[in-house]
Amino acid sequence: MSTGLSEFILAVVTRDMNKVKGGGCPIFLAADQQEQEKMSLYLARILGGVVHDLENGVYFICKH
Amino acid sequence: MEKYQVAILIGVISGFLDRWVMLRNDYRHYPTYPHGHLTHLALGFIAASLGAVAVPAIAKPDYIAVTFLVLAAQQFREIRNMERETLNKLEETKLIPRGQDYIEGIARVFEARNYLVIMTAFFTSLAVYAWRWESVFIVAPVLILISGKLMSGSYVGDIADVEEGSVHFDGSILKVNDVVIMNVGLPQTREKIMREGIGVIIKPKNDNARLSLHNPGQRMAIIHDVVSILGTKVDINETDLMPMARKQVDKGYLAFFVVANEPDVKFLMEIIKKVPVLETTRGTALNSFFGRKAAD
Incomplete structure (x- = not known):
C-alpha cells in the first residue's frame, strides 16, 4: 500500500509575487508566461501533480 | 447403473x-x-x-x-x-x-x-x-x-439516456455542456483536450436513477469500464487527462469526460449503456412514500 499527500498544493508558480503570500509550499517566480508554463509543466511531471490556473497570473501544482 | x-x-x-x-x-x-x-x-x-x-x-x-x-x-x-x-x-x-x-x-x-x-x-x-x-x-x-x-441485473442504459456532449473551455475551466469538470492550467493541455477529448451526458430517467448515478462508486464503475475498453492517456505522474464523471448539481445528470486512445464517441456511448448498475449504489427513493411524493 502506497501512501502520499493528496489534495495538496505542492508548488506555486507566479509572475507576480504580490499575488501570493504565506508559506506551506515553495513559490517560484517566473519572468513571463512562457517560462511560467514551462516551469509548471516540469514541476507537475516531476511531482506527479496537475497544473491549475487561477487566471490571475498564478499557476499552482496540486496533487489529487 | x-x-x-x-x-x-x-x-x-x-x-x-x-x-x-x-x-x-x-x-x-x-x-x-x-x-x-x-x-x-x-x-x-x-x-x-x-x-x-x-x-x-x-x-x-x-x-x-x-x-x-x-x-x-x-x-x-x-x-x-x-x-x-x-x-x-x-x-x-x-x-x-x-x-x-x-x-x-x-x-x-x-x-x-x-x-x-x-x-x-x-x-x-x-x-x-x-x-x-x-x-x-x-x-x-x-x-x-x-x-x-x-x-x-440492470444496466446504465436501462436507467439513463446517454447523449453526446460538447467539450469546451470557459477560461481555464473545462466543461461538458454546462457541467464543470475541472480546472486545467496549461494551454497545451487545453489544446490537447479540445483536439482529443470526448464528452458524454448521462441523463437519469427517474429519481431512482438519479440517486444511482449520484453515487461515486457507480461513477467509478462507469469510468473503469470505459477505460478498460477504449484506453486512456493517463500515465504515472501525468494525471492531467484523468477521465471524470461530474454531476450537474441542479438537474442531477452526469457529464462524463475522457481522453481515450480510441476516441470514438459512438462506441463510448454504447459502452456506458452496458455498464452494470451496482446493487450497492442502486437508488430506491421511489420505493418510499415520501420519495414518490417528492418526485413530482
Missing part, C-alpha cells in the same frame, strides 16, 4: 454446465484471468456435487449426510472474500481504480453464482430421481436460463 447414481451424475453435469455458462457471461465485467477461470470451474464442480448429492441423501434418508451438506455450503461464503481480496490487491496498482462498490458487486455475484449452481444441480437430480433421466433435457436448460436471468 443405480437410479441414485444416475441422478447424482446428471445433477453434477448440469450444475457444472450452469457454472460454465455463467462464467462466459463474466467476460466483460471481469477480465479473464485464466487461473481464475479454473478456480471457479473447480468450485462450480464442488457446488454441483453438493446440490446433486442432496436429493439421494434426503431420499435414503440419511440426515447426517444432509447436515454435512449444509455445512459444506457454508464454504462458498469464502468465495466472496477471495474475490474481494484479489481485486483489492490489484486495485493498488491500477491507474484507474475499479472502486470498492464495483469490487463488492463482483464478489457478491461470484458467491451467488455458486448457490445458483447448487440449485440447478439439486433440481435436476430431483427431477431425474423422482421421474426419469430424460427429464434432464427439459429441466437443466430451463434452470440454466433462469440462472442467467437471475444473474443479469
Whole structure:
C-alpha cells in the first residue's frame, strides 16, 4: 500500500509575487508566461501533480 | 447403473454446465484471468456435487449426510472474500481504480453464482430421481436460463439516456455542456483536450436513477469500464487527462469526460449503456412514500 499527500498544493508558480503570500509550499517566480508554463509543466511531471490556473497570473501544482 | 447414481451424475453435469455458462457471461465485467477461470470451474464442480448429492441423501434418508451438506455450503461464503481480496490487491496498482462498490458487486455475484449452481444441480437430480433421466433435457436448460436471468441485473442504459456532449473551455475551466469538470492550467493541455477529448451526458430517467448515478462508486464503475475498453492517456505522474464523471448539481445528470486512445464517441456511448448498475449504489427513493411524493 502506497501512501502520499493528496489534495495538496505542492508548488506555486507566479509572475507576480504580490499575488501570493504565506508559506506551506515553495513559490517560484517566473519572468513571463512562457517560462511560467514551462516551469509548471516540469514541476507537475516531476511531482506527479496537475497544473491549475487561477487566471490571475498564478499557476499552482496540486496533487489529487 | 443405480437410479441414485444416475441422478447424482446428471445433477453434477448440469450444475457444472450452469457454472460454465455463467462464467462466459463474466467476460466483460471481469477480465479473464485464466487461473481464475479454473478456480471457479473447480468450485462450480464442488457446488454441483453438493446440490446433486442432496436429493439421494434426503431420499435414503440419511440426515447426517444432509447436515454435512449444509455445512459444506457454508464454504462458498469464502468465495466472496477471495474475490474481494484479489481485486483489492490489484486495485493498488491500477491507474484507474475499479472502486470498492464495483469490487463488492463482483464478489457478491461470484458467491451467488455458486448457490445458483447448487440449485440447478439439486433440481435436476430431483427431477431425474423422482421421474426419469430424460427429464434432464427439459429441466437443466430451463434452470440454466433462469440462472442467467437471475444473474443479469440492470444496466446504465436501462436507467439513463446517454447523449453526446460538447467539450469546451470557459477560461481555464473545462466543461461538458454546462457541467464543470475541472480546472486545467496549461494551454497545451487545453489544446490537447479540445483536439482529443470526448464528452458524454448521462441523463437519469427517474429519481431512482438519479440517486444511482449520484453515487461515486457507480461513477467509478462507469469510468473503469470505459477505460478498460477504449484506453486512456493517463500515465504515472501525468494525471492531467484523468477521465471524470461530474454531476450537474441542479438537474442531477452526469457529464462524463475522457481522453481515450480510441476516441470514438459512438462506441463510448454504447459502452456506458452496458455498464452494470451496482446493487450497492442502486437508488430506491421511489420505493418510499415520501420519495414518490417528492418526485413530482
